[in-house]
Every structure is written in C-alpha cells, then in structure tokens.
Amino acid sequence: MLFRSAGGSLLAEPGQADAALLQPAQGPALAMAVDGNGRQVYLDPYRGSLFAVAAAARRLACAGAEPLGITDGLNFGNPEKPEIFWQFRQSVEGISAACRALELPVVGGNVSFYNEVGGEAIYPTPVVGAVGLLEDPERWCGAGFSRERDLIYLLGAPAITLGGSQFLKFVHGKVAGALPQIDLVLEKRLQMLLRRLIREGLLGSAHSIEDGGLAVALAESCLRGGRGAAVTLPESSSPELLLFGEGPSRVAVSVEEGGSSQRFEELAREAAVPAVLLGRTGGASFTITAGEAGRIELPLAQLQQVYGEAFPWPPR
Numbered sequence: 001m002l003f004r005s006a007g008g009s010l011l012a013e014p015g016q017a018d019a020a021l022l023q024p025a026q027g028p029a030l031a032m033a034v035d036g037n038g039r040q041v042y043l044d045p046y047r048g049s050l051f052a053v054a055a056a057a058r059r060l061a062c063a064g065a066e067p068l069g070i071t072d073g074l075n076f077g078n079p080e081k082p083e084i085f086w087q088f089r090q091s092v093e094g095i096s097a098a099c100r101a102l103e104l105p106v107v108g109g110n111v112s113f114y115n116e117v118g119g120e121a122i123y124p125t126p127v128v129g130a131v132g133l134l135e136d137p138e139r140w141c142g143a144g145f146s147r148e149r150d151l152i153y154l155l156g157a158p159a160i161t162l163g164g165s166q167f168l169k170f171v172h173g174k175v176a177g178a179l180p181q182i183d184l185v186l187e188k189r190l191q192m193l194l195r196r197l198i199r200e201g202l203l204g205s206a207h208s209i210e211d212g213g214l215a216v217a218l219a220e221s222c223l224r225g226g227r228g229a230a231v232t233l234p235e236s237s238s239p240e241l242l243l244f245g246e247g248p249s250r251v252a253v254s255v256e257e258g259g260s261s262q263r264f265e266e267l268a269r270e271a272a273v274p275a276v277l278l279g280r281t282g283g284a285s286f287t288i289t290a291g292e293a294g295r296i297e298l299p300l301a302q303l304q305q306v307y308g309e310a311f312p313w314p315p316r
Helices: 038-043 045-063 082-102 166-172 184-199 213-225 239-244 259-270 300-310
Strands: 002-004 010-012 020-023 029-035 066-075 106-112 125-134 151-156 203-208 229-232 250-255 275-281 285-289 295-299
Touching: 029 045, 038 045, 038 082, 038 125, 045 066, 045 082, 045 125, 045 184, 045 203, 066 082, 082 106, 082 125, 082 184, 151 184, 151 259, 166 213, 166 239, 184 203, 184 250, 184 259, 203 213, 213 229, 213 239, 213 250, 213 285, 213 300, 250 259, 259 275, 285 300, 295 300
Parallel strands: 066 106, 229 285
Antiparallel strands: 002 010, 010 020, 020 029, 029 125, 066 125, 151 250, 151 275, 203 250, 229 275, 285 295
C-alpha cells in the first residue's frame, strides 16, 4: 500500500518493493535502488561489478520502472599496490560494459581509496545506485506474495553457483569459488519483459533473486506479503546449489492462474526469457520439496520471528 507523507509525496513502505518509490505531488513516480556485493567483486572484480549494475537496474524493473541512470561509490584499498589498482581498473571496466549494454548513463559518483584495516584492504566494493521513472504511479509491483493461490515462477537465467555465495560464507566460512556467467542481452530482455508484465497488470509480485539464492528470495516474498508458499524444485545432486546458489538475471514472480498465467507464459516465450513453474502461494507455511533431499516446512510465524530479531523495524 502507498501512503502520503507530510510533504505531499507518495512513498512505498520500506521493503514493500524491490525499489524505493517516491511520487511528487503530481506526475510520474521515481524509483530508486542500490546494489553492491564486495565478496563477488573480490573474487572477480570485472564480473562482480557487472552484477552490481545489472542488479540495481533489475530492482527498478521488478517495481515496474524504466531506468534513467546510475551513480556509483567505488570503495577500494591502497591503489599504490598493484593488485588493488588492478581490482579498481577491472571494476570500472565492468561497470562501463554493463552500462553500455543496458543503456544506462552514469551521472555521477565518487571514489574512496586507502580503505584498510590492520594493513589489509577491505573487500573491493563498488556500490551502484540507480534511479528510474514509473510513468503510471498506480502500475507498480511489490516484492511480497499478495494473493492466495497465485502460481510462482522462476524467471530468467538458469546459471547459478555457490561461488561467493552467502551459503558458502556463513555455513562454511569461505569466500571462494567462481562466479557464474552473465548474459547481458538476456538481462536486458528480462528487464524489458518485467516492465511489460507489470504494465499489463499480470504480476502479483516480482522479487530479484540475489544474496542467499532462491530459497531466501522466496522466504522474503512470503514475509513481505504475509502469505506462505509451497514450491517443488527439480531433482539435483546438489540441493544446496538449488536452494542457495546465486546468479544474475533471476527473478521470482507470482501470477494469477488462468488467463493471466497463459498471457505471462506467452510473453516470456516471445521475449526468449526462461520461465519455470515452481509452485503456488498461500497458506501459513513456507514449504520447499527438493526431490530425494526431502522437504522443508517452516511456519510463517517462525520466519517472522527470526527475521524480526535480525532486522527489527523500526530500527532499535
């Protein structure tokens, strides 16, 4: 739901959509999103920086907005060290390549060097902020499952790895591995498709899949919409990869079954964007069935308690 601020602007409630939404007193709305992942850029400065630009623009598309441009904050260690300067140069080249492919002008930014702790450089962390335009302020899409019995689809690229993932870091204490490939042509088609689907009013929700992978993104959509979900994943020799693998150009969407889902599948085929049916929204639990790996079922109340303890709102 949108609410009116004292200044007469319209804002989306925090976390309700993948982008922050702000409407001036009249006319189109503005959408804003920020992204950046130091672990990924540490492992592959060029590709990790591509990911950051694509993810920020994708968040705008998930809300229904057309990107206007980006700004960046580039945070690195001591550039007098050859390896740090190499990281910086690769990162800039990655950002440039992504902006050319997605037709995003860079309207400003800043660079912060000499960021070290105990003589060790921080993870190289380019932070990308993107701003977009939502021509029809009434046509925007949230990230939460907002309706019962919607179909849930995985929309976008199939390529994922555990390299640089949250799973690898928090379960195994490692920042290692190779990042997946990114197809910037597919990324652009995905973002264009999302905006069209939202303009036609076909999506109940759209949430970019990033840190934590598919399982985390689906749990977040359950929490943001206050509805459960039941999904079934394909057989795999690595359930961890299916659940927590990370990769670019992936969005979890929900669509009403019937004419809307048929139109959705038609437009996805036309755009040459893969769409995989995962399950349905609804109920008071989040359930994942993953072949022989078994089944995970978590009550929403338990998810909400854990999430609220980690991310209290309003902040304490």
